[in-house]
Amino acid sequence: MLFNTFNFGGFFIIVFAIYWALNNNLKLQNIFILICSYFFYGCWDYRFLFLLIFSTYLDYFTGKKIYASSAKKHKKIWLIISVGINLGFLGFFKYYNFFAGEAATFISLLGFKPNIWSLKIILPVGISFYTFHGLSYVFDIYNNKFKPRESFFDYAAFVSFFPLLVAGPIERASHLLPQIEKKRIFRYSNAVYGLRQILWGLFKKVVIADNCASYANFIFNDYNHFNGATLLLGAFFFAFQIYGDFSGYSDIAIGTARLLGFDLLKNFSYPYFSRDIAEFWRRWHISLSSWFRDYLYIPLGGSKVSKLKQVRNTFIVFLVSGFWHGANWTFIFWGLLNAIYFLPLLLAGRNRNNLNFNDGNMSFKNSLINFGKILVTFFLTTIAWIFFRSPTLKSAFDYTYRLFFKGLFRKPTVFPFDIFILIVLFIILEWFGKNDDFALARWGEKRHPIIRYSFYYLIIIALFIYSGKSQQFIYFQF
Amino acid sequence: MKKFLINILFFAAPVILLSWLFDGILTKGIRKSQTGDVKVWDEIFGGKINSDVVIYGSSRAQFHIDPSILEDTLGLSTYNLGIRGHSYLMAKYRHDILLKHNKTPKIIICSVDFISFEKRVDLYGYKNFAPFLDDSILRKATKQYTGFDCYDYDLPLVRYIGYKKEILGSLKYLIYKKQNETDEFSKGYCPYQENWNGEFDKVKATLKKIKANIDSNTLVVFENFLEEAHNKKIKIIFVYCPEYYESKDFIENRTDLVNIFKKYADKYAIPVLDYSNDTLCNDKKYFYDAEHLNVRGATIFSSHLAHDIKTLTNS
Incomplete structure (x- = not known):
């Protein structure tokens, strides 16, 4: 159901009417959002609905565990479980064939006959987006910036909110979840x-x-x-x-x-x-750039480290960002090229001009x-x-x-x-x-x-x- | 909320009302301003065919048989209703529409070939059908393919979304009463001016054979058409148009197809004029690709065909 189709138009008119009719019952309204979001996702590919629900429950559950753990070590274990499983799914569905293909090429170059299990894997629509929604939630809990939510339905509505489910913007739990928990008022x-x-x-x-x-x-x-x-x-x-x-x-x-x-x-x-290119990256796909800034660049030391490490961090962020877009060397090179564009500004200290x-x-x-x-x-x-x-x-x-x-x-x-x-x-x-x-x-x-x-x-x-x-x-x- | 809904209504009302009006205007404009296939449909719906002889088939009918040559030789009004990219499934619907709006022809020339019983998924040349979707037969026909959806059929103007060239041509026609471009078609016949394009040489190099797709539903439709024509005493003639001699080997199930035509020919006593071994087939200068004659080849072939039909009808 593409946004620019009559199907979506019809779907949204019905959703809009029922949604505002339920405005006196927040809980019901949120459950309704969740049902609509799952229906919307199911229209794309119902087979992967279970993956969305599993990923949602995983982050909801690990978020609670991270918060409840008193020892830093336990918090970290739960965080690793969440990040590992989430990125594991993402890696399997998005990157398995790429890595398998590259490994086969490498083995052939060494003169051996590759025998790598290749699969025809379909990429679940929106997986890169909803995985990042969920990860932002557990990271924020781990960093004590956010408390886990009691209501699974509210949390699930945040992760799968249909307008942003398949291609973003990549929302933060701290920004959207409080809005889901509060009664919405219709303003002309x-x-x-x-x-x-x-x-x-x-x-x-x-x-x-x-x-x-x-x-x-x-x-x-x-x-x-x-x-x-x-x-x-x-x-x-x-x-x-x-x-x-x-x-x-x-x-x-x-x-x-x-x-x-x-x-x-x-x-x-x-x-x-x-x-300049630094300004471009503050204006292009802002929700992804800021996600990488907050959850990758800053944890790596951000700009509070030596120039050399700043350069390293910048290259890591751009390469990961390129790879996030797809399992192909073209995206990685695209990321690398942007990092190269960025480098002179960083070295001259003019990236925030x-x-x-x-x-x-x-x-x-x-x-x-x-x-x-x-x-x-x-x-x-x-x-x-x-x-x-x-x-x-x-x-x-x-x-x-x-x-x-x-x-x-x-x-x-x-x-x-x-x-x-x-x-x-x-x-x-x-x-x-x-x-x-x-x-x-x-x-x-x-x-x-x-x-x-x-x-x-x-x-x-x-x-x-x-x-x-x-x-x-x-x-x-x- | 009330204010919002009222304003939405005020904003949308002119769009909805005017869309009905503009749908009518555009439909009329496109039907009159466009040439080629749209014009043929418009003449069918307008009852302007009324010919004694009609020609059915795919592009191999549309590009090969010049009705004016047949008219001169046979002394009967003739119209070419071949439709490029389509098999006998669409031809049957076109035939039904023809009979609804025009007199029944005396003779039908059926150009048969390897796509006669094919059923493609997409609606080839879908834009040509848009101005006629209000007709129930054509609706039924086009619904067999992907191309239009329920919104195109039931909401005004939706079928014309993105028809930039056609809309502008239509508006130009409504203002200046002048057609968009000069019509290359003549009574449905589309002469192809170009010389041999060399595409076949590339195909030949690959040595890949093509298997003609035989759709069982299209076969049923085709037989219904033959039976109906037989009952209405319309004379049917099967014609196998010339094809470049080297291309024959590339149709894997050619024999199966020929057997099907033979079976129908025997069953309904239909004469078959086979030009697949005509002398024309040996010379590239008469073709622009392996399956289509250019205007030079088509003129010679139409002349042969006219004389053969004359002999056939006289006997």
């Missing part, structure tokens, strides 16, 4: 805000991402027949495909949750307007410099996306080589003018909305309702006409 302004976010998310996904996907797929699938300029355009389209796809998904998820009275973590904050859009001197000269920095950062990011998108490292390097050395300054053989104009309009809207949660957040609030409504209708018309060939959300595969 909040609901309208949520609808606006859903509309904008749909625009990003259906108009921008799906249309870019057609061209990106076309160029990437047949890259050795195109000149460098076309390949650059292919990478550019993929950059907007992945941004529109994932941030669009996040907007729909956050907007949907808002309609139910929940406030989810922000996941994107105009990453393509970043002035650009924190807000409005910081620093906003003179004309500075604006021009910032614009240049935005272009350079976007270009570097786009080159890194080639590795993310390509099926193998070899094809990624081939693609990059051809891009730079096989006619970068020639006329592109593919140039969909109308899609290009749509992207430009999209960038303009994002630029003017960049100080808000999403580009449409405050749009037209002070304008006459007729203008405001006309604009919304225009977006709906664009959704109708420019709806590209429906594509699966990219992050569902992770």
